[in-house]
Amino acid sequence: xxxxNVTAEVFEVQEFPEAARQYQVMGxxxxxxxxxxEFVGAVPDEVFLNAILQAxxxxxxxxxxxxxx
Amino acid sequence: xxxxLSDKDREILQERFEHLDAPVTLKLFGESDARSLLTLPGHTxxxxxxxxxxxxxxxxxxxxxxxxxxxxxxxxxxxxxxxxGIQHIPAIVLGDDDGGRVRFYGAPVGNEFPTxxxxxxxxxxxxxxxxxEVALAVAEHVDQPVTVKVFVTPT
Numbered sequence: 001x002x003x004x005n006v007t008a009e010v011f012e013v014q015e016f017p018e019a020a021r022q023y024q025v026m027g028x029x030x031x032x033x034x035x036x037x038e039f040v041g042a043v044p045d046e047v048f049l050n051a052i053l054q055a056x057x058x059x060x061x062x063x064x065x066x067x068x069x
Numbered sequence: 070x071x072x073x074l075s076d077k078d079r080e081i082l083q084e085r086f087e088h089l090d091a092p093v094t095l096k097l098f099g100e101s102d103a104r105s106l107l108t109l110p111g112h113t114x115x116x117x118x119x120x121x122x123x124x125x126x127x128x129x130x131x132x133x134x135x136x137x138x139x140x141x142x143x144x145x146x147x148x149x150x151x152x153x154g155i156q157h158i159p160a161i162v163l164g165d166d167d168g169g170r171v172r173f174y175g176a177p178v179g180n181e182f183p184t185x186x187x188x189x190x191x192x193x194x195x196x197x198x199x200x201x202e203v204a205l206a207v208a209e210h211v212d213q214p215v216t217v218k219v220f221v222t223p224t
Contacts, residue, residue: 002197002204003211007168009218010184012175015117016157019174020220030220045203049210056213061206 006052073120074127085186086132089193094136096162096169097125098155101141117176121159124177134193161185164192179223 013020013028023032031048032038037055039047050060074082099118122139129137140146142158149155153162153169159176162169163185171192177185191197197204 002199002207003215004168004170005211005214006207007170007214007216008172009216010173010175010181011157011218011220012173012178012181013220013222015175019157023218023220025220028220028222032218032220034216035218045199046206048199049203049206052207052215052217053210056211056215058210061210063202063206 070123072127073124079127079131082128082186083131085190086134089132089134089190091193091195092134092136093163093189093193094138094165095125095129095189096149097122097137097139098142098146098150098160098162099139099158100143115158118159120178121161121176125161135189163188176223180221181223184221 011019013025023030023035023038027040029042030038030040031043031051033052033055037051039051043051046061046063053060099122100115125137129135140149142150142155150160153172155162155169155172157174159174161173161177163171163173171188173181173185175181187198199207
């Protein structure tokens, strides 16, 4: 929603085992960005953003910790 | 036919949908009953697509802010499915976004259902779930197309 460039697809692995195999899904939730960058589990927003930036070859962005100084 | 949602479910959802602001369109890509009742050689009817349609029809009927558009990927919905690159059915696309950028593949059962409800809330009330500073950074730095796939299980 925050960017017109991002498309989000959610796959239910039991119905689409082939897609899950193709992306070697061993644990859920598993997130794959542009078929190149990936992580398993829920991550903080900024980690997610930086995984996206890594996938498109851009430097990471640093944030102040939430509620921090 | 027995409804999929109980009276209690309906009540809870109706109350939840009272907080919706802007209308939200749900696009469902599946196959028509007529076709899925036929047993064509090499064609397995997609039962989940049928259940998904019934569920979404029941959900959409609970709020005048929600509308459901169904596309038969084997029939007159094929052009739209091809345009958006819909690769599996059932597929649910949230919102009117021209690129169909928020999509769910699979029946909205288990954990997927609340996620879809949250997506409806976020779109209708324009409240992304990410922290505002992260949302701003996304808008600033993500300057090329990105596809994020998330694999989930129903439980």
